[in-house]
Amino acid sequence: MSLKQRIPLLRWSFLRMALGVRNISTTGQIGDGREAAVLDWVVANARRGDIDDVIAKIDQFAYEKSFLINVGDEKGALLDAAVQRVDARQVLELGTYCGYGALRIARAAPAARVYSVELAEANAAVARGIWEHAGVADRITCVVGTLGDGGSTIDALSTEHGFAAGTLDVLFLDHDKNAYLSDLQGILDRGWLHKGSIVVADNVRIPGAPKYREYMRQQQGVLFDTVEHKTHAEYQTLLADLVLESEYLG
Numbered sequence: 001m002s003l004k005q006r007i008p009l010l011r012w013s014f015l016r017m018a019l020g021v022r023n024i025s026t027t028g029q030i031g032d033g034r035e036a037a038v039l040d041w042v043v044a045n046a047r048r049g050d051i052d053d054v055i056a057k058i059d060q061f062a063y064e065k066s067f068l069i070n071v072g073d074e075k076g077a078l079l080d081a082a083v084q085r086v087d088a089r090q091v092l093e094l095g096t097y098c099g100y101g102a103l104r105i106a107r108a109a110p111a112a113r114v115y116s117v118e119l120a121e122a123n124a125a126v127a128r129g130i131w132e133h134a135g136v137a138d139r140i141t142c143v144v145g146t147l148g149d150g151g152s153t154i155d156a157l158s159t160e161h162g163f164a165a166g167t168l169d170v171l172f173l174d175h176d177k178n179a180y181l182s183d184l185q186g187i188l189d190r191g192w193l194h195k196g197s198i199v200v201a202d203n204v205r206i207p208g209a210p211k212y213r214e215y216m217r218q219q220q221g222v223l224f225d226t227v228e229h230k231t232h233a234e235y236q237t238l239l240a241d242l243v244l245e246s247e248y249l250g
C-alpha cells in the first residue's frame, strides 16, 4: 500500500468526499459522479460473472481512482466472518451505496438471499448494475426506501420479501449512523431476529454511533452479546474505526 493509500488526507478524492459529505445524507452520493464511475470501471475491467474479481476491482477503484464509502476490504473481512459464522440464509443490509457490502455478503453466504435497503434510487441503479455484472443479481435485492419512513419500507420487506418472525440471520447496519438504534428497534419489534442472529454495525467510531454503542453496552449479556472489533476506516490505515458484532440472545 502506497503512502497516499495509507494516509487518506493526501488523496484529492478523500478531501473531495469531505466537501461532499453533506450530500451523502440527502442524495446518497458524494456529488462528483464517482458512484456511476465505479459501475463503468467494473463493467470495463472485471471479469463478467466473477464475484471475486468484481470485489477486487471495486477495491482497486477505491484505492487507486476515487475513494468510496464501502465497508472496504479490511472491515469487509470481519463482515464475511460474521456471515459465515451463522451459515446465513437471509441477510438484511441497511445502506447499499454501490452494492459492495451486499456482494461480500453474497460471496460469504452462497445459500443466502440478501436484501439491501437504500435511500437513493441512483445508488440502487449502480448497485444493481454491479450485481448483474458479478452474476448474483438473482440473489440480491435492493429495496429503495428507509426503515424510518413511517412503515412502508419495513412493511414491504415483510409483505413482498418474506421477512417474518425469526427469519433474519444477519443484519448489517451501514447507513445513517443516527438511525442505527431506531432501525434496530423497529426490527426487534417485528421479531425478525432469532436466538443466534448476528447484528454487525460499521462506522461505530467514524463517523460514530455513540447511542448505539451505549445501547449494546447496556444490553451486554441481556439481549445481545457484543464484540467490539478495533479496525480502520475503509481504504486507509490512518484513521481507527470500530465494527460491533452482536449476537442476539433471544
Ligand SMILES: C[S@@+](CC[C@H](N)C(=O)[O-])C[C@H]1O[C@@H](n2cnc3c(N)ncnc32)[C@H](O)[C@@H]1O
Pocket: 024, 025, 027, 028, 029, 069, 070, 071, 072, 093, 094, 095, 096, 097, 098, 099, 100, 101, 102, 117, 118, 119, 120, 123, 145, 146, 147, 148, 174, 175, 176, 179
Ligand atoms: C456507508 S454507505 C453504505 C456502504 C455499503 N454498505 C457497502 O459496504 O458497500 C451508506 C449508504 O446508506 C445510504 N443511506 C443513508 N441513510 C439511509 C437510510 N436511513 N436508510 C437506507 N439507506 C440510507 C446512503 O445513501 C449510502 O448509500
